[in-house]
Amino acid sequence: MMDREFDIILWGATGATGRRAAHHLARRCGEHGLRLAIGGRNRDKLETVRGNLPGAGNELAILVGDSHDAAFMGAMTARARVVVSTVGPFALYGSELVAACVANGTHYCDLTAEPQWMRAMIDAHQQTARETGARIVHACGHDSIPSDLGVQFLQDEAMARYGRPCKRVTTRVTRMKGGFSGGTAASFLNAMRLRETDPDFGRLSADPYALCPEGERQGPDGPDRMMPVEVTWDADLQAWTKPYFMGPMNSKVVRRTNAIMDYPYGRDFSYQETALTRGGIGGWWAAMRYAIFGRMLLIAMAIPASRGLLQRHVLPKSGEGPSKEVRESGSYEIVQVGEMPDGTVLKARITGQGDPGVRSTTLMLTEAALCLAEDESRIVVAGGFWTPAAAMGRLLRDRVTEHAGLSFELIANHEA
Numbered sequence: 001m002m003d004r005e006f007d008i009i010l011w012g013a014t015g016a017t018g019r020r021a022a023h024h025l026a027r028r029c030g031e032h033g034l035r036l037a038i039g040g041r042n043r044d045k046l047e048t049v050r051g052n053l054p055g056a057g058n059e060l061a062i063l064v065g066d067s068h069d070a071a072f073m074g075a076m077t078a079r080a081r082v083v084v085s086t087v088g089p090f091a092l093y094g095s096e097l098v099a100a101c102v103a104n105g106t107h108y109c110d111l112t113a114e115p116q117w118m119r120a121m122i123d124a125h126q127q128t129a130r131e132t133g134a135r136i137v138h139a140c141g142h143d144s145i146p147s148d149l150g151v152q153f154l155q156d157e158a159m160a161r162y163g164r165p166c167k168r169v170t171t172r173v174t175r176m177k178g179g180f181s182g183g184t185a186a187s188f189l190n191a192m193r194l195r196e197t198d199p200d201f202g203r204l205s206a207d208p209y210a211l212c213p214e215g216e217r218q219g220p221d222g223p224d225r226m227m228p229v230e231v232t233w234d235a236d237l238q239a240w241t242k243p244y245f246m247g248p249m250n251s252k253v254v255r256r257t258n259a260i261m262d263y264p265y266g267r268d269f270s271y272q273e274t275a276l277t278r279g280g281i282g283g284w285w286a287a288m289r290y291a292i293f294g295r296m297l298l299i300a301m302a303i304p305a306s307r308g309l310l311q312r313h314v315l316p317k318s319g320e321g322p323s324k325e326v327r328e329s330g331s332y333e334i335v336q337v338g339e340m341p342d343g344t345v346l347k348a349r350i351t352g353q354g355d356p357g358v359r360s361t362t363l364m365l366t367e368a369a370l371c372l373a374e375d376e377s378r379i380v381v382a383g384g385f386w387t388p389a390a391a392m393g394r395l396l397r398d399r400v401t402e403h404a405g406l407s408f409e410l411i412a413n414h415e416a
């Protein structure tokens with residue numbers, strides 16, 4: 001186990017998610033005697049954050065620098081065993097930090113939900129990360145921990161009961177209560193800008209296997225589509241489905257988990273993630289209304305003039321996010337249905353307490369960082385770019401169940 005000045009550095013402790021992550025990390029690191037430091041670009045803001053931290057948090061070291069300062073990133077990442085980042089959009093501010101963690105063999109996790117940036121980071125640094133031993137784990141927030149760990153949980157249950165995995169899994173978001181922060185809005189706006197300027201962006205977004213290694217980008221799933229005006233009937237759950245904004249991103253992560261773990265779910269594994277309304281004509285109409293609204297929002301985001309209006313007058317700004325009341329009263333639920341080739345069906349329910357966009361996300365990110373630090377010798381994968389399920393799997397599932405308000409439960413099991 002490497003010995004460094006800090007066990008964990010939280011980079012970006014002043015943002016909407018960073019402030020909450022700082023709070024959770026200060027509490028949890030205090031309980032476990034881990035050495036935490038917080039960092040960002042503004043000393044005054046960092047001192048205010050530090051002053052509000054619980055326990056001995058107000059004695060933490062503060063590191064001040066800029067995300068684009070590669071020399072600073074190199075020096076900072078050499079001082080810690082793990083760096084956890086909330087500085088996004090990651091495609092704009094995250095690349096120097098990942099490069100520095102990889103070069104210094106420092107483990108890393110973040111909140112990105114930007115597949116095109118993840119692809120670029122894997123392509124640029126996978127080989128070096130293997131050599132230095134840095135475990136790099138993107139997507140450690142609501143995107144994509146519940147989906148990724150949920151599928152792994154369902155498949156573990158299938159293996160334990162029947163000795164083989166489900167060939168097809170569908171994830172349905174059945175409840176989602178909460179808000180989203182300025183950084184999430186900025187990441188979305190940046191993605192819409194990239195659509196116009198980067199010729200590869202559309203191709204990569206549509207490719208369901210875009211995050212899989214080269215030579216492993218084929219399988220049974222059709223293109224990932226962002227907010228199609230499409231509602232379908234889910235016969236397993238007897239309700240209408242509607243598109244889900246984060247479905248394409250989470251699906252890519254789940255498929256990457258399968259590919260980089262050498263196909264524990266099978267080479268013909270098929271995955272889909274949407275949201276769900278209810279049955280009957282009322283359910284159909286609710287799903288259709290949502291699908292049309294989602295498409296209109298996407299069109300408004302794609303047109304520079306309306307995008308600017310939304311940015312100025314509607315969407316939260318950097319540092320802003322849902323109120324304490326919304327964060328604490330929020331919750332979510334997903335139901336996953338797995339099917340075996342002989343028709344046997346397993347269903348699992350994954351729930352989360354706290355709004356998915358900030359509270360639940362930062363609790364999960366905190367546990368991912370603690371897992372990389374505290375379970376370093378129990379994690380079996382070597383250096384490289386991993387997904388949450390591939391890198392930390394059961395270790396992280398136990399942590400988020402115990403400390404981040406998630407639950408994983410098998411709710412049905414019908415043999416063919």
Ligand SMILES: NC(=O)c1ccc[n+]([C@@H]2O[C@H](COP(=O)([O-])OP(=O)(O)OC[C@H]3O[C@@H](n4cnc5c(N)ncnc54)[C@H](OP(=O)(O)O)[C@@H]3O)[C@@H](O)[C@H]2O)c1
Binds near residue numbers: 016045113142183
């Ligand atoms: N995966 C998920 O489920 C999920 C959920 C929520 C958020 N997110 C993602 O998390 C990221 C953060 O969201 P947020 O709402 O917390 O964003 P935010 O409020 O805008 O915070 C951004 C942070 O980055 C810092 N920063 C910006 N530019 C910097 C630079 N050049 N050098 C150093 N620090 C810099 C800001 O510092 P200042 O305070 O000094 O400006 C702030 O600490 C976004 O990418 C968002 O998409 C993901």
